[in-house]
Amino acid sequence: MGSIVDELEAVLAPGQVDTGEVSLRRYAVDQAPVIDFQLPLAVVFAESVADVQAVVTACRNTGVAIVPRGAGTGVSGGAHATRNCIILSLERMDRILALNPEDETAQVEPGVINAVLNEAAAEHGLMYAPDPASFRSSTIGGNVATNAGGLRCAKYGVTRDSVLALDVVLADGSLIHTGHQTFKGVAGYDLTGLFVGSEGTLGIVVGITVRLKYLPRDVHTVAAFYPDFRQAAAGVMAVGRARVQPAIMELLDGGTLAQLDDIHGSDLTARGKSLLLIQTDGFGAAAEADVVRQVLRGSGATVSTEASAEAERLVELRRHSRGTEVDDEYRVGEDVAVPRSRLVDYVAALEAMAATQRVHLKVVAHAGDGNLHPTFWIDREGPDVEAGAMERLQAALDESITAALAMGGTITGEHGVGQYKLRWLGQEQPGPIRELQRRIKDLFDPAGVLNPGKAI
8 A cells, every 4th residue: 555645646747746845944934933843744725626626535544634725824723733644735625616795705715815705795896794813815715724814803803704605624534515595594504614624634725705895985094192001991981972983993902003014114103002092883883983983082192083094003003013033032922812891800810910020021912702813922141031931931831821711702713713812712612512512522533633633
């Protein structure tokens, strides 16, 4: 019997199975920290549903693991290679199969880029609402794998809220269709909802029917700069009490503003120490923006209504606000969520952790739904780097997780558990719940070949 590479090369076209060193290293990881670096046996580029079925069947018969991959923009290690695995790239399955303006739906392959779908939908006055910061490069399939959110989640929800139906290749190579082409449908169990966010551990998504929304006719952007971060977090609650539902409500602290100024040459820190960025949309957008301005001024902010070009610039800066890895820093970041009523408490706890552990802190947040991305870091050179510095950095990270859970939160709001967050999953989910999930996994994937060591 030949190797798995030989079998795959026999059933796929030339150029679909890559065992070159450069490709193996490039596709071995996503953008998450690497805990256990492994090289895959091969990178396989599926171009059709039949290709995916052939790969799954071959791997099932040989016991080789399959790690599905979209664009590799994940930050939890969901697409990290594991021992004795092939990476199954779905990036070439990138067709928009149908766009139905009257039904407000689209059928897409998993490799369609989020921004590309939005461009196509916009020609019909529609949009695909979930918009993660990586929307220009992340795929719809990858968004489905982690149940990704985005800036517009405050009003339009996360990926699961926009997925109507899925085509999924199971671990035995069979193809199933779940869900409906309609907005409503409650026949049987919600298998579509089960697959969304399952990180490729239950099946490989090869087709997605999504719900589209009408592009809003009017959009207003309000920038509220505060003298400190806790006061800005309190402003989020003030907007909620005013019964306004923004489309976007993003929170950036002073450390984030300073980094954006350094990288992009902006002047955000000259305007304040923290920014609450809000967009209202739809026919009532102007009236809602008026209420927002009034409420935020009353909460101590310096408020401005941004013209379209400046509004677009601020939103774009927010999309880049988590920054990039730099050589002169050690950094760790997270993706917790807490009830919105605990935002101020959690921000205060983060600031206390950073002070106690003597590490730097910056935070960005989807404030509309309580999802925060705190980042702790220390400089690689200078007084920060001393005996125990890395331990203090890790301690701050662990404390940020513990504090979120103590406030009724979760270890991951939108990035997924992947490989990186497994160490904290037991703090959130008790034994019986994890055992139930393992039994579900065993039912769908008895041989354990689908993205092992991830999600649960």
